[in-house]
Amino acid sequence: MPEHVIKNIIDLPAGKCRVVHACGTEVVIFSHNGAYRAYKNECPHQGAPICGAFEARLEPQHIEPLRGRRPDIVRCPWHGWEFEIADGVSLIDPAIRLRQYPARECGDDLIITVEPD
Helix, strand or coil: CCEEEECCHHHCCCCCEEEEEECCEEEEEEEECCEEEEEECCCCCCCCCCCCCCCCCCCCCCCCCCCCCCCCEEECCCCCCEEECCCCEECCCCCCECCEECEEEECCEEEEECCCC
């Protein structure tokens, strides 16, 4: 599977996200709890972008999550579907999840492995 290097990932503040293009796929990188998570930037419900060009709705003051005020979820902007940032699992239905890509740090960079669609 092709690997993609994201330079200077350490510049991504905690609680924020960055959208990158890798192998023809739009990928969102979340900086959360000292780790980086990489997901396809697409809600499995109807394909809405999970993270816009600037930032996702991660902070609890911006939304009222279905299961309480939690900064560890991301909410789809179209229909409000919510997902755990840690593993991409839906709060609505645990059988539904964001498509996750393997990610590993390498110095100041992040390497993600993306299968083309």
